[in-house]
Amino acid sequence: MTYYPNREPETLSDSHRRMLFEGSGIDPEIARERGYYTARRRHEVPDEFADYQRRLGLVIPTYSPDGETTGHQLRPNKPRKPKLKYESPQRSRVILDVHPRMREEVRSGDGDLFVVEGTKKGDALLSRGAAAVTLTSVWMAHVPKSKPKRLLPCWDHVRLPGRRVFIAFDSDWRRKDTVHDALEWLVGALEECGADVRVAYLEDAPDGKKVGADDYLAGGGTVTQLKALCRKFERQDVARIRLSRDENLRTAVEDLERRFLAAEWKGMGGASARDVYLKLIEAAMRHGKVVEDGIRVKKAQGPLALEAKVSTRTLWKALGRLEEWGLIYRDNEGRKPDKSGAFVMRASVSQYGERGADEGNVTPPLQAYDPGDLHLRAPRLMWSSPGYKPRRGTVRETRRVRQSPPPERRPAVKRLGKVRGAILDVLDAGGGVLTLQEIADALHRKRARDIRRRNLPMLEEAAILTVDGDVVTLAAGWLDRLEDARELGGEVEAEELARRRYKQKSRGYHNRQQVEPTHHHVNIPGADGHVEDLERIGSVLSKTDSRTLEAIRAFEDKYGRGAFRWDRASCKELFYSGPIEGFWPEPEELRRIRDYLTATKGAAA
Known part of the structure; x- marks a missing residue:
């Protein structure tokens, strides 16, 4: 039972004292100056919290480095959601947090500065004499929903030029995709402000639990030792790290990759679905969660189409094929309209650690691979672009020929295409050298000569591979030759155009509430004005x-x-x-x- 030492409104329960003083190693005087207290009744929770947020728990005051803005966080004893450890007031302003004792040092000092996630970690560092800036969340260093992202105005009150900054996120940042990306962005943003940024490479606890800066210090570490664990940011292979530490995920990914290699991807539609499925596997390795019948992956369809190098329409068809073949199903129960959808990639193993029954359909050179190391280094390729000859056409519901200038003629563009991309994937996964029959078996083609006659000549002309009798070999520097071929086929330019269009659509969607509707002129002979100004005709008579x-x-x-x-x-x-x-x-x-x-x-x- 939680014990409260007295009836004063701002006191700490025994459990919260142990959490702060023993678990995080915070000096009691530092905690008193901040103003931590235990809310024993709902009315003791600050008024800025909405009614549904008002729960009993630890109240944490926060202070902006500007010296004026303040706020609160609440750590409920019983969270309203399983993984929601902290509550921030609904529609509250996002700010950085700096303990009042270190405000002037953060604002105008030139000593080392730590950036951590969570007030307890910042106060644990301050208890050992180190200055720290605290984020309420790893993605709360920038203005929410800003596109492109920009730092919070609070950073204007933090001296950064020429200063050494140590970012000490929890040890799981190397295996969590979203935290890794947030750290990468923050490092770049602070370096643009002139800071000398280093990142803490903390190790997990022996039992596999993540370790934060406060855990490290409470366990006997010092600030000097923590700095010694910091070095320049290096992008991590999140997928490989996750697979090395999660046996269930590794086993499920093994099965996904065997399904990928064993599937028969027929025709142009099948080749497009193959690339979509491959990108979903990569997403599963980076941030998927193992569920009962596979791996659940959250993935927005815009980025998925860009990565798979297909149009939005083709993506919908590909997802439909994957569902029809029983490889995935959609899981959007409870999804909010502005959130990414989720897919469950069906995966199963007959026994823990054993290979599935469909392994026999995969050629021997492709069976000896490590999960998550399928060597698919080649970028996804686009289909050829057909030519377009514009025609004027007729006005709708009339026989009158249009008089407007026709659009420009578009010549046909020949590209390598996704089938040749699949051949390169097979060669790369097989070590760079395979026979024609091995390639045909891997692609489930009955006649190897069709591959030799239809697909390989264009790759030979581009100096991407060589064919000697029945043996196909990737050329030295084949990735550079492939990039040259993509540039000649206009793929690089088309990718950039698709990326710009997606960003415009995404920005327009997120800012849809701020944009005033465009006025349209009345398209009626003899009429003047805008459609929006017309009086609406009632649909019901008096x-x-x-x-x-x-x-x-x-x-x-x-x-x-x-x-x-x-x-x-x-x-x-x-x-x-x-x-x-x-x-x-x-x-x-x-x-x-x-x-x-x-x-x-x-x-x-």
């Missing part, structure tokens, strides 16, 4: 207008369709000789009725 319309329809039923001419004379006839007497509509009433009939596609005479 009771009075409905009775008048009923009288008009009865008049036309008696005297023939078109007998009511919508003028004053027809109104007089309707009043004196209509089946329903007593109706003489005013011009404004006639206008409303005609607008209603037009809007509902009614026939007005």
